[in-house]
Amino acid sequence: MTKLVEIRDLRVAFDGVPVLHGIDLDVAPGEALGLVGESGCGKSVTWLAALGLLPEKARVSGSVVLEHRTLSNAPRSELEQVRGGRIAMIFQDPSSALNPVIRIGRQICEALRLHRGLSGKPAQAEALRLMDMVGIPDPRRRFNLYPHEFSGGQCQRLMIAMALAGEPDLLIADEPTTALDATIQAQILDLLATLRRETGMATVFISHDLGAVAQVCERVCVMYAGRIVEAGPVAQLFEAPRHPYTRGLFDAIPRMDGPRTRLIPIDGTVPDPRALPAGCAFAPRCARAQVFCRTERPELLPQTDGRLLACAYPVPTAPAVPQRERVSQ
Incomplete structure (x- = not known):
């Protein structure tokens, strides 16, 4: 498999306490990879560590390679070129990720300036195109609005627009639908799938929602307590999961x-x-x-x-949904 990102033996410790225990992970160009598990399993920490976004107190070791370019211990200036340019990340709470006192058009234009060198009218035109691409109605009128003037679902779309500004090869979506209602969740998932098809970028989808992972991903890794315990194609793993977790x-x-x-x-x-x-x-x-x-x-x-x-006594091969005790009517 051709590898866009290759992570080997990634380990993270906070105040001497290990929280990641040797993560090995590959992402192929154009692939949609799901990362699932309960809160505290290390899903988000894995990619924050890979991008050098953890606080200074974190101790990170291991290897992170982006198309033969080693990111581990790379200087800050080099990582800043990669973040947003080659690898972009959208977060589960856009209200805290967007600057509340800066108009949204300016925020998108800033990303265009940093990653593509655009400014002035070309940047504004591209920002409007991105807003339209992610489904913001009447982008020209809304270009100068503040984040609080958009709904939660629209703010998440704007976060996706900012992530696309650098034309990344990999988009990491960290619980992008958690705070949204079911209808808006479905719209965001459809948008991510459509953008991946149209742009060819790879996607890592971090989520608790197995249904969402099934909808947008081709391969899935299951994490527990800082380790990957099972991984494989979505169809195979969903049909017959083998790890008890x-x-x-x-x-x-x-x-x-x-x-x-x-x-x-x-x-x-x-x-x-x-x-x-x-x-x-x-x-x-x-x-x-x-x-x-x-x-x-x-x-x-x-x-x-x-x-x-990673299991000595795996679940026998069987359908993923067993017979369960009927609830009394």
């Missing part, structure tokens, strides 16, 4: 079709990074755990079906 995520999804059934929650919580279990981090919450799981940590290894899996 992945299966648990599917079992906890409410069903809209068929009879009413009880959800099967994953007992417990993600472990505190300061007190990780000696073996598999998921063992205390796993019904399939054996003595080995509590003493040895399984490695992420290729399987015969092509997926990657």
